[in-house]
Amino acid sequence: xxxxxxxxxxxxxxxxxxxxxxxxxxxxxxxxxxxxxxxxxxxxxxxxxxxxxxxxxxxxxxxxxxxxxxxxxxxxxxxxxxxxxxxxxxxxxxxxxxxxxxxxxxxxxxxxxxxxxxxxxxxxxxxxxxxxxxxxxxxxxxxxxxxxxxxxxxxxxxxxxxxxxxxxxxxxxxxxxxxxxxxxxxxxxxxxxxxxxxxxxxxxxxxxxxxxxxxxxxxxxxxxxxxxxxxxxxxxxxxxxxxxxxxxxxxxxxxxxxxxxxxxxxxxxxxxxxxxxxxxxxxxxxxxxxxxxxxxxxxxxxxxxxxxxxxxxxxxxxxxxxxxxxxxxxxxxxxxxxxxxxxxxxxxxxxxxxxxxxxxxxxxxxxxxxxxxxxxxxxxxxxxxxxxxxxxxxxxxxxxxxxxxxxxxxxxxxxxxxxxxxxxxxxxxxxxxxxxxxxxxxxxxxxxxxxxxxxxxxxxxx
Amino acid sequence: xxxxxxxxxxxxxxxxxxxxxxxxxxxxxxxxxxxxxxxxxxxxxxxxxxxxxxxxxxxxxxxxxxxxxxxxxxxxxxxxxxxxxxxxxxxxxxxxxxxxxxxxxxxxxxxxxxxxxxxxxxxxxxxxxxxxxxxxxxxxxxxxxxxxxxxxxxxxxxxxxxxxxxxxxxxxxxxxxxxxxxxxxxxxxxxxxxxxxxxxxxxxxxxxxxxxxxxxxxxxxxxxxxxxxxxxxxxxxxxxxxxxxxxxxxxxxxxxxxxxxxxxxxxxxxxxxxxxxxxxxxxxxxxxxxxxxxxxxxxxxxxxxxxxxxxxxxxxxxxxxxxxxxxxxxxxxxxxxxxxxxxxxxxxxxxxxxxxxxxxxxxxxxxxxxxxxxxxxxxxxxxxxxxxxxxxxxxxxxxxxxxxxxxxxxxxxxxxxxxxxxxxxxxxxxxxxxxxxxxxxxxxxxxxxxxxxxxxxxxxxx
Numbered sequence: 001x002x003x004x005x006x007x008x009x010x011x012x013x014x015x016x017x018x019x020x021x022x023x024x025x026x027x028x029x030x031x032x033x034x035x036x037x038x039x040x041x042x043x044x045x046x047x048x049x050x051x052x053x054x055x056x057x058x059x060x061x062x063x064x065x066x067x068x069x070x071x072x073x074x075x076x077x078x079x080x081x082x083x084x085x086x087x088x089x090x091x092x093x094x095x096x097x098x099x100x101x102x103x104x105x106x107x108x109x110x111x112x113x114x115x116x117x118x119x120x121x122x123x124x125x126x127x128x129x130x131x132x133x134x135x136x137x138x139x140x141x142x143x144x145x146x147x148x149x150x151x152x153x154x155x156x157x158x159x160x161x162x163x164x165x166x167x168x169x170x171x172x173x174x175x176x177x178x179x180x181x182x183x184x185x186x187x188x189x190x191x192x193x194x195x196x197x198x199x200x201x202x203x204x205x206x207x208x209x210x211x212x213x214x215x216x217x218x219x220x221x222x223x224x225x226x227x228x229x230x231x232x233x234x235x236x237x238x239x240x241x242x243x244x245x246x247x248x249x250x251x252x253x254x255x256x257x258x259x260x261x262x263x264x265x266x267x268x269x270x271x272x273x274x275x276x277x278x279x280x281x282x283x284x285x286x287x288x289x290x291x292x293x294x295x296x297x298x299x300x301x302x303x304x305x306x307x308x309x310x311x312x313x314x315x316x317x318x319x320x321x322x323x324x325x326x327x328x329x330x331x332x333x334x335x336x337x338x339x340x341x342x343x344x345x346x347x348x349x350x351x352x353x354x355x356x357x358x359x360x361x362x363x364x365x366x367x368x369x370x371x372x373x374x375x376x377x378x379x380x381x382x383x384x385x386x387x388x389x390x391x392x393x394x395x396x397x398x399x400x401x402x403x404x405x406x407x408x409x410x411x412x413x414x415x416x417x418x419x420x421x422x423x424x425x426x427x428x429x430x431x432x433x434x435x436x437x438x439x440x441x442x443x444x445x446x447x448x449x450x451x452x453x454x455x456x457x458x459x460x461x462x
Numbered sequence: 463x464x465x466x467x468x469x470x471x472x473x474x475x476x477x478x479x480x481x482x483x484x485x486x487x488x489x490x491x492x493x494x495x496x497x498x499x500x501x502x503x504x505x506x507x508x509x510x511x512x513x514x515x516x517x518x519x520x521x522x523x524x525x526x527x528x529x530x531x532x533x534x535x536x537x538x539x540x541x542x543x544x545x546x547x548x549x550x551x552x553x554x555x556x557x558x559x560x561x562x563x564x565x566x567x568x569x570x571x572x573x574x575x576x577x578x579x580x581x582x583x584x585x586x587x588x589x590x591x592x593x594x595x596x597x598x599x600x601x602x603x604x605x606x607x608x609x610x611x612x613x614x615x616x617x618x619x620x621x622x623x624x625x626x627x628x629x630x631x632x633x634x635x636x637x638x639x640x641x642x643x644x645x646x647x648x649x650x651x652x653x654x655x656x657x658x659x660x661x662x663x664x665x666x667x668x669x670x671x672x673x674x675x676x677x678x679x680x681x682x683x684x685x686x687x688x689x690x691x692x693x694x695x696x697x698x699x700x701x702x703x704x705x706x707x708x709x710x711x712x713x714x715x716x717x718x719x720x721x722x723x724x725x726x727x728x729x730x731x732x733x734x735x736x737x738x739x740x741x742x743x744x745x746x747x748x749x750x751x752x753x754x755x756x757x758x759x760x761x762x763x764x765x766x767x768x769x770x771x772x773x774x775x776x777x778x779x780x781x782x783x784x785x786x787x788x789x790x791x792x793x794x795x796x797x798x799x800x801x802x803x804x805x806x807x808x809x810x811x812x813x814x815x816x817x818x819x820x821x822x823x824x825x826x827x828x829x830x831x832x833x834x835x836x837x838x839x840x841x842x843x844x845x846x847x848x849x850x851x852x853x854x855x856x857x858x859x860x861x862x863x864x865x866x867x868x869x870x871x872x873x874x875x876x877x878x879x880x881x882x883x884x885x886x887x888x889x890x891x892x893x894x895x896x897x898x899x900x901x902x903x904x905x906x907x908x909x910x911x912x913x914x915x916x917x918x919x920x921x922x923x924x
Contacts, residue, residue: 037582080564171780322606323605323607
């Protein structure tokens with residue numbers, strides 16, 4: 001098996017690099033990339049004044065072109081769950097300040113150029129959302145979902161040093177990375193074709209390892225399919241299998257943690273249930289300009305196993321990164337303050353409505369598609385045309401691709417997308433004389449419109 | 463032993479919280495902080511239009527006050543190695559874009575709104591600085607020195623799963639945090655009073671553990687004293703103790719990695735020597751507005767032990783954080799492009815000159831002070847007056863404090879600082895009837911001006 005990974009030039013040239021047997025030819029890859037990037041090389045400023053001024057103008061032109069390029073890319077972006085509709089408003093004034101929240105958000109350090117007051121306000125907002133009383137809550141603004149997952153699992157491991165991490169195979173790659181990093185055994189649990197955890201497999205794995213505590217990653221919106229693991233069912237199984245208080249649950253709510261509370265009949269993620277931590281991304285639904293996130297823990301856990309007093313910063317260090325981005329909390333604060341719970345609720349409703357719209361349009365043109373309940377992640381047959389995949393920056397896995405409908409995605413954008421997909425697909429299938437691909441393995445027979453399954457479904461209906 | 467940690471209100475009120483026996487009373491601390499931060503609480507936007515407009519004006523006023531507060535704080539900041547002199551120039555135009563360099567810097571992912579071309583250019587610049595040929599270099603722009611250290615040590619551990627981490631006790635706290643996180647035994651090596659590693663102790667520890675490989679953290683500028691461990695000596699000792707190729711060296715060059723190459727007669731940190739990785743901070747000398755850094759590895763190591771192909775992003779993941787800040791590389795690129803090697807050289811020379819100036823001024827007023835060779839970190843007797851420490855945001859440890867002279871620190875600022883210190887110290891010593899504190903334990907008898915040691919030094923001179 002070999003396939004082609006495409007390298008894309010920001011200035012529209014395209015290079016290709018072989019991914020042979022799943023392994024990248026590293027040196028070839030790197031030099032190809034480098035040659036594309038040559039015009040960005042950092043040369044020394046010239047001694048000559050006039051030459052320096054000209055060089056500065058060139059730099060500004062390059063930056064302006066790059067900005068135009070980013071805007072073009074943003075307008076054709078559907079694949080990753082990033083909200084690209086940003087309103088920075090009065091926050092522009094902070095851009096030239098180095099703001100650093102080093103140490104613990106709740107404890108002042110000697111360093112004064114920080115934004116802890118905004119960070120604490122954001123944490124309080126999330127604690128309210130997830131029903132954790134202020135005085136039982138600890139957390140911080142992270143550099144993204146990965147850091148939140150790393151932190152949650154580390155708290156779990158420190159509480160249960162002999163624990164095993166259980167995570168469904170549809171979990172984000174950061175979960176498996178963290179397990180490796182922390183030297184903790186990790187058991188992958190099967191999933192249904194919806195992406196949700198296979199509970200019988202979970203129970204069976206638990207029963208084989210009853211001697212050791214369980215550190216469970218619960219997905220509140222899987223990366224690829226937006227599937228939500230059933231927290232209540234997981235807790236019930238843990239108790240049925242005799243784990244009583246010998247478990248720690250981390251909820252990876254990177255994508256849907258902010259959506260769930262606003263969806264009717266969606267399962268509740270709350271600290272009223274015996275969970276240890278929840279982490280969410282800030283650059284997804286909330287549209288922060290840099291990757292960031294929020295992680296919330298029970299303060300008793302963090303105090304028990306994570307705290308180290310650091311005299312140098314006259315603070316404590318219970319975070320992963322120590323020195324922390326002080327701009328991100330201000331962005332999150334401003335967004336939450338501007339739109340409030342109600343505003344988010346409206347955005348979530350719109351995203352889900354638009355996702356339903358996209359799913360039905362795709363099916364109408366004969367493309368296999370699937371949308372989980374309480375999700376805005378539309379999963380569908382992976383387009384055969386690589387140029388189309390790149391243009392719309394689609395995330396792909398095996399036979400499927402997805403579109404994550406975020407607030408900046410309009411129905412107009414979706415209409416254009418579906419039309420272009422229909423055209424590109426028709427051309428691709430004609431050119432390659434291929435059949436409509438089967439996606440039953442990835443999203444189930446009932447959602448597959450390939451010639452085999454569409455007939456079966458059709459027949460069974462009769 | 464108990465001492466007082468002060469909580470500072472950004473609006474100039476001051477609260478105090480007890481640090482009892484080195485342990486913070488967490489709940490009390492938190493609620494005290496919360497009450498100070500009340501005006502930042504995120505309330506729901508009102509339904510009423512007029513009320514909403516008024517609320518928006520209040521928010522803008524709050525933000526403007528906060529900006530003023532940050533500027534005041536910046537102008538009295540000396541304690542941490544952050545360059546607060548930022549010139550964002552034409553980069554303002556990117557602030558409202560979500561730029562995300564997810565995955566490997568050298569391999570395009572499907573996500574198009576990235577700044578990899580800037581990141582690669584920055585990495586190339588550093589590879590040149592540290593003599594690593596482009597085709598043997600891998601690295602990425604991190605979220606700060608901590609992430610760089612975590613990454614370097616992880617590569618070391620993966621290459622030598624049975625390895626022991628050796629780090630001097632003056633190493634940054636992230637080294638010990640990483641060891642704990644990675645479940646790797648860590649041996650703390652003694653230091654001289656200069657902050658430099660005690661090489662005889664290092665050799666003796668190595669000899670006690672010859673069965674297991676060594677993962678060595680070498681400090682290129684310790685956090686508190688700016689001390690530089692002797693890389694050549696460390697390599698020699700490793701070889702003398704029979705470690706041959708059974709070692710991995712990570713250089714924590716967070717502070718001085720960018721200064722050393724520009725200081726005459728300073729020891730050379732270079733990939734021509736058998737080191738595995740170097741990491742440096744980007745928000746220190748270079749003055750990036752968010753914590754960030756650069757970590758450079760040998761690509762063969764990363765390819766061997768860190769790479770995982772991630773189909774979802776159609777890229778590889780050999781980083782710690784996965785989704786990565788795309789703004790930081792643009793800032794670093796713009797700074798390096800604007801000032802070049804020569805510009806940095808000028809800034810480094812100025813910082814060191816100003817640090818020498820400060821050291822001599824401090825000694826002149828009778829304050830014990832010490833400055834390492836090739837360093838801009840001035841270590842001196844910890845001021846007794848807490849309000850003074852907070853005003854100048856001094857980092858303190860045991861009996862000492864330090865000032866890290868960065869490019870934004872002017873001689874005028876230093877003159878005012880020394881004058882205020884003299885006044886505050888005189889008042890403090892008179893009020894408390896205390897003697898001049900002895901700092902011999904922390905910076906050596908020869909640098910101590912307390913009544914005991916000053917006399918001894920004086921006598922020995924006679």
